[in-house]
Amino acid sequence: MELEEIADKAVDNRGKTPPVSKNGTHPLIEVGCLGNGTPDYSKVEKFLDDNAFNKYLRNYIKNGDILFSTVGSIGLVSLMDNNENAAIAQNIIAFRARENYDSCFLYSMFSTEENQNKAMRIVMGAVQPSIKVSQLIHIQYFVARNIHEQKLLGQYFLVLDRLITLEQRKYDKLNTVKKSMLEKMFPQKGAKVPEIRFKGFSEPWEEKKLGEIINICSGRDYKHLSEGNIPVYGTGGYMLSVSEALSYDQDAIGIGRKGTIDKPYILKAPFWTVDTLFYALPKENIDLNFVFDIFQNIEWKKKDESTGVPSLSKTAINDINVYISRYTEQKVIGQYFSNLDRLITLQSSKIEKLRNLKKACLEKMFV
Secondary structure, X not given: OEHHHHEEEEEEOOOOOOOOOOOOOEEEEOHHHOOOOOOOHHHOOOEEOHHHHHHOOOOOOOOOOEEEEOEOOOXXXXXXXXXXXXXXXXXEEEEEEOOOOOHHHHHHHHHOHHHHHHHHOOOEOOOOOEOOHHHHOOOEOOOOOOHHXXXXXXXXXXXXHXXXXXXXXXXXXXXXXXXXXXXXXXXXXXXXOOOOOOOOOOOOOEEEEHHHHEEEEOOXXXXXXXXXXXXXXXXXXXXXXXXXXXXXXXXXXXXXXXXXXXXXXXXXXXXXEOOOEEEEEEOOOOOHHHHHHHHHHOOHHHHOOOOOOOEOOHXXXXXXXXXXXXXXXXXXXXXHHHHHHHHHHHHHHHHHHHHHHHHHHHHHHOO
């Protein structure tokens, strides 16, 4: 069936750009808010005041409308919640299910990979991709005739979306906790001790150059090596495996020399790194996890020495001033953040599994 047979174009604000207001109370839902069940209001950046909301919009969205992006990231969909004080940007169309068609079912139907591909086939433009609504409404979809079956399918995927949203919120909270604790458990500018410390530690921290607590080593080309079981890492992570290692028995921290310079990560020995990735080895009585936490507090992009591709030098890294505690406190702090990272990784894995489950079910439960 064609889309126009099962849903009406309920809200279309194309060509209407309402003025935004710092004091507005009506969230403007943009494309970045779509794609995860109901709209993600944490990503709302613009608001309308009452005047703009009442005078600039042609129609208003309602609970159960299907929000569909038509410009930029094509085909992102969300199911509108009961926030009827919100408005949609002009690059989003709201469809409303016709009688005898369930909105949750239609939302899930739009989300399948096959139906996403149908929308992509009518995309125009390379710089700013877009689709014509006049073409979109004529796309053919397979629809369950039985409204009871539609409702069952729609509710199943709505529950899945709620689970994904719940787990995503937990993930976001863990990252917020980590960011906050990285600030509070390390001395800030002008301070010699952190705001929060574990019980039993009271000594002032000591200022050092990074070069005094780590050895920065250069990565090397791997193409002369045979295939093996030693992982090779670049700035983006794992690449392949070879027969030799640069470090066989000491873990390190990878930090980009060129390209991505602000994403440090721990390298488990044995490993090899390419020439665009430095690896930092902690010196005696310096805890690796503690140094990794220090690395995550450094604004690496401000250390960029290039006018082109972002670059770091050993000198720039070694000259950075940091504060360190005694080794026993380093171990406790390092372990705390290591445990927190494990929780974040576990939470990320839960989200990925739920998303994979949803994707698999969409493929098997829709034509």
